[in-house]
Structures are given as structure tokens and as C-alpha cells.
Amino acid sequence: MTVHGSKGLEFPYVFVVNCVEERFPTRRKGGDIDLPDELVKEVLPEGDYHYQEERRLFYVAMTRAKKQLFLTSAEDYGGARKKKVSRFVAELGDTLVAGQFPISDFQSFRAEQITHNDEQPNFDRLYSLPKTFSFSQIRAFQVCPYQYKISYILKIPMKGSPYFSFGNTIHLTMQRFYERVQQLNSVTQGSLFDLGSAPEKKDGDIRVPSYEELEALYEGAWIGDWYQDERQRIGYHEKGKDLLKTFYKKNQKHWTVPVALEGGFRIKIGSYVITGKIDRVDQLSDGSLSIIDYKTGASKEKLDTEDKQQLLLYQKATTELPQYRNIGPVSNLTYYYVADDMETSFLGTQKELEKFEDTVMKTLDEMHTIDFRNITREDGCGRCDVCTSLL
16 A cells, blocks of 8 residues: 555554665656746746655654554665665654664664764754744744754644644635635736735725635635544534625625735844745725734734734834835734634834844744754643644
8 A cells, every 4th residue: 555545544553664765755756747948837846845745745654553653674675785764764763752662773773873974964954954934933943942843844744633724724715715806806916026006996896706706715725634523524614604704794895905915025133034924915095004914723812922923023024125115004913813703903013023023033043052953852842732742
């Protein structure tokens, strides 16, 4: 059985074979069909993308086991050279707990990696920090260094949840709905540098998709994974329909045409480069900008300093970048909690922005002093999804 064929299935005992380099992960391959250069319209993923996909498949294979998981490898597969144990097996070294023992060859493999200078750069690259950082990375490190290591350095996928499947469904539905609003009102958004003011229209002049089209977008965006059973899946599905009815009715006389959806940015804070995407940017009737971020977690009526960090980053980006600044000043920052159809808004003060920048620089300074090879579960918070999933 292939790993792809095992998706959605579980077995008491699972054997994952061929856990060696160039077999799992496979060697990066080219496309099956070579296209002429003039027909290629976009840049395809390169670099580590292939191994990220292979790592996700390895995770799928591992999580098919209910009781025991066996990872097997061999040195001799008939070639001239001995095979090396898969990098994915090596990455499991820090996640082994009592009652789980690596094979002796794996132990000697790790010792060889550590003691031989010519092999050491492999682990240096594996545990190296990226050149740019997102807010999610910064926040993960603030909450739990172990979570940061697992999620952003080793890039090990984690089990999902019904709450996040539902939240992401609503998030995608809203994005596609407002893309249709842009299309219906002749607003094009090719890139960040193509941004322009929203068309001057009264509420009654703004064209929006029908509610039936919104429902169709919802069905197309529906993510049915990670629910406990069919009853829970149906319950969330119906909740989504009710939420969208409320949303559509509430906004019938207050529609806006976004000037940007999933608008990317790249700014510097101190010596560090921060990148990200803003879910939605609206231009209000007075010409100012309203920044909206969809949240899939539990709603909050009052925001503390930590809660405000992400929107403060967006305020800094839209205030500094001329593509946004030339449209209008930022007047409003809003978290839209999609699961509860609730909005919480504020605008950052200069003091809050300065404190936020200082916090980011201190966090990234600390991150660069840590050797993540030495970060184990004992350094984790014990409460986040990563810590609880790997217990």
C-alpha cells in the first residue's frame, strides 16, 4: 500500500519501509512533461519545497499506526554505495519518549552525524533560522520555543482540529466572496504595487454576489477533515450556514469594496526582515483604511498587549509602505472572529507601536542566541498544541 493510498485509514501495526535517503524522501524529480518556456506563466516552487511535501507524507505514514510503528531501512539496496538513514528518521530523535527506542543503526547514525566534521553542516542547515520571519513564527517562539522548533525549523505537521477546519472554511469563503465583490465592481488587484483607491460608490451602488452564490462559495470551500464523527461535521456545517446568513443580512446596507485581499508586505524592524499577508484592507467613506484580520480561534471582546501584536504589525506595514500610505491613513484595526461572527477593533498608539517593535527585536535577538538542537520537550510550555500532541 502506498502512503497516498493509506490516507484516512488506520491499522494496529504499521511498517514504513525504505526509510533511507533518495527513497524516503525520494530524490527531487523534474516534471513528467516539459513545457516550452513561453507557456510557463508562473514560477514553480523550488528549493526545499519537495522535501516539505515528502515530510508531510512521512507524517501521514506515521500517523496510520494505532499501537506500534516500525521504521525500517537497509544499507544495501543493490547499488554501489551504502544508503544513509532518512533525514526524517534523524529528525525524530528529539521526539522519542520512554518506551520508544531507536534501532542501534539509528543511534550510530546520529553519533556519526555529530562526531564527523564533514557531516556536521547537514545538521547546521537543518536547524538554521530563516532569513525572514512572519508574525506566526515570532508568536510561536514567544509562547513555546519547542513549538517553534517543531513547527518552523523541523516543519513537522501537526494533527488538525474541527475548530480550525471550520474556521479555515469560513476564512476561505470570505476571501472568495470579497474577490467576487472586487470583480463585480471592476476592482483589479494584480499585486501590492497595483493597489489603488476603492471606487467612489454609495452603499446602494455596490454590487455584491447573491446569498445563493455565497452559499455555493461556502460549499466549495468546505473542509471536512478532523471532525470527530459525521454528527459533529453536520453540526458545524449547519452552523456555518447560519453564520453566513447573519453576516449577509448584517452587511446588506454597509457593503465595502476591499482595496486589498491577502495583501503581502515586507518590512524591516531593526535589522530583521518581517513578511506577512493582510487578510483584507477596506477604504472607508472618509478615505482612511480599515485593516481586517480573520481569526479562527475563540473570540475576545477585550484585547491585551499580546493580543494586539499582529494588528500592530499590520498597522506599521500599511503606514510605512507607500502602496498603502498613498491610498489613505489607517484609522481602524479589526479582528473578525469568523466562528462567532464577532468583531473587536482598536487603533494602536505611537507608544504601543514602539513597544511592539522593541518586543519583536528582543524576541528575535533571543531566538538567534539559541542552539535549537538542544531544545527538547522539557523546554516546552506543556500547554500548546505541539506539546500536548507529542505527549
